[in-house]
Amino acid sequence: MTAVPVTPQMPQMPQSAVNLAAVNPAAAATATAESPDRRLLSAATGDLPGHLARFGELPRRGRPGDLVTELERAGLTGRGGAAFPAWRKVSAVGQGRRAVVIGNAAEGEPASAKDATLLAHAPHLVLDGLQLAADAVGAREVHLSVKSRAAADAAVRALAERRAANRDRHQVRVHRTPGGFLSGEASAVVAAVEGRPAVPGFTREHLSSSGVRGRPTLVQNVETLAHVALIARYGADWFRRAGTAEQPGTFLATISGAVRRPGVVEAGYGVPLGALLDRAGGPSAPLQAVLIGGYHGAWLPAEAVPEAPVSREGLAPWGASPGAGVVIALPTTACGLDLTARIVNYLAGQSAGQCAPCRNGLPLIADRLGMLAAGTGDPGVVGAVDRLTDLVEGRGVCHHPDGTVRLIRSALRTFADDVTAHLAGFCLATR
């Protein structure tokens, strides 16, 4: 198992809060006993010889439908956050209408670094998956959309190696994405490929029937594509040796906050959250809560952290889900309401401003939460937040308002005692 140090970009944190940007540069490759063999981060080098030495050749390609069948048996779910079954997405695009495939590493979530890390460490797994997906839908056009410059450079180098070895049937165009929070949303990725601003759009039809310039389009997260490359080699049964029956396989997590070695790690779904934090060196301070699923995610209280299984089913009791694998550990010395208010303030600023409820509502919510966090809110401030969150939920062309609402509700639930304290003018964490 490899822990890759990263520096998540976070909105500005208060002095008292957890130093989320702190990384330990000494946190290098750390092998662990339960390291699943030949998974995403297991190659020694990212170049083509290293890739082939580790993972072997792709098997000869069968009929296009074979991959869909194998993905269905494997139970592979999308790793971009929504966990949609990969086989459904591929088969919805179908064959024969000059389809477009886009590998998505736009990774708009500031606390996520797993797509960039994967592309830097194992670009050929992603590119194998992209070729396989392109074969499966009979694509005429293949794109790779990448936020991180280093990751885009790694992809371009890997593509040159593959061209020299004459390995690829489909030519791949690499795009740099602007990196706003919403730039990784599928319709925003499509817009950017078309040369329009990378913001979500209103889609009357699914992208699978009308995406890039009206053509059937498959937008698949790059980690999902890397899993496709492994499933094509080793099969569905192998894939299911990790993870749970409901959510098989491994996933990449970006762990930051109060842990000793912040970075990207790989683990099977269902791993207890405490064990996942241990992969990042374990907590560096007593924990108050853990945010899981990123800025559109949910908080888990400290008492739930050690045993909570990190999978959709396992986290459902807390209204949480693994999302794209973002995990942020909050120490007892930091205020959860304050951090949530800062995140919501950032999210309000990231609204594309296209949809009135989001454009009008999120800044007001951020303002009220800021008052609550600062201890300057009157007793009505929580009711105001509740009314405003009800008002914006479900009223946008993308899920930005909905995800923001989920974060806020989980914070008010998880830090309920601190809400009471803040209304009385003090803070349980920083007093």
Place this chain on the structure above:
Amino acid sequence: MPTDRLSIDWTACAGRGHCIELLPELLTEDPWGYPLPRNGGAGRGVAVPAGLAGPARRAAASCPRLALHLQRS
């Protein structure tokens, strides 16, 4: 029996309010003057009861921003 759903293209909606006037049974006004479904559930569109199919069609057709779409689901 298939249900018609009204979906709002929020990127186009400018809160002109025609739909709120034509479909008061389904839509009300939010604090900023934009349509707010009375029964919630705006995410997948607003379900249109059979009796309101006519007004729903007129509301969709009369939106000056072409932001209202009637879809059969």
